[in-house]
Amino acid sequence: MTMSRGRYNSGERTxxxxxxxxxKLFARRGYDGVTLADIRKAAGQHNSSVIGYYFGTKDGLLGAVADHRFPAVDAERGALVRRFVQDGHGxxxxxxxxxxxxxxxxxxxRNNHYVAMLYRLLDEGRLAEHVAAAMSTSNGYLVDRTLRTSAGHLPPDVVDQRLDxxxxxxxRALSRCDAMRxxxxxxxxxxxxxxxxxxxVAPLSEETEAARAART
Structure with missing residues (x-):
């Protein structure tokens, strides 16, 4: 959500x-397709060192975008988890x-492009680190552990494959919704x-079992 100007001093607004x-630019063109100059121009900033001053590097700015959006996502995730387990079941x-x-x-x-940005990061092979960060919170850890346990009948490498x-x-699915706003x-x-x-939860097929046996 775009923040109200009155809530921040000029430095924080910048x-x-x-x-x-x-x-917005990462969502449209991907991380690799955007320059710092592009971001400064889109933000109406002319000082060439402004991104370095606030974020250090382009990677630091990407991390700041995640830090800007993720706490609300994690808070809602936690509320859902608490609602689901309130009757005592796992x-x-x-x-x-x-x-x-x-x-x-x-x-x-309209003013949130987080999912679209994640989709671009996925295409660029950068999503895994963001998933790892999301699953490192107490809410994320519980959810990830539950999903891993659900696939626990599978070999560990297949569990990783299924979760990925x-x-x-x-x-990908949510990015299509985002494209339609x-x-x-x-x-x-x-x-x-x-x-x-x-x-x-699907079991391995006989074909996959045979292929894995032949490989080993």
Missing amino acids: RIRLIEAAE LSTREALWAVAEPLANTVC LVYESIV RPPAHAELSALVDAWEAAL
Whole structure:
């Protein structure tokens, strides 16, 4: 969300403008397709050292974008987890998937380009570090552990493969909604959760078992 000017001093307003300009450009053109000069121009800044002053490097600015958006996502994730487990039962696979996807889906709006940026980072091979950071919080850890346990009947390397598939699919699916500037309807997201759950819990086929045996 774009912040009200009255809430910040001029330095903090400049910092927020740079963050939001960077997020929008990263979402449109990817991290590698954007220069610091592009970001400064989009933020209305002419001082060539302004990004270095506030963020150090381009990577530092990318981290600041994540820091700007992620706390609200994680807070909503935590609220969902608490709601799901309030009757004393453990978090189910389906609930864990909702806790991953719904807070991200709720960021899809006119002035928030976080999901679209994550999609671009995925295409550039930069998403894994952001997933790792998201899953390092107490909420993220519980969700990730639940999903790993759901796939615990599989070999460890396949568990990793399935989780990567699911996390990447969540970003891809939500990025399509973002391109239309609308969050997914409940029924649409529920159907996606069906697919992600199936991907996690499906057993290895006989073909895959045979191929793995032949490989080893």
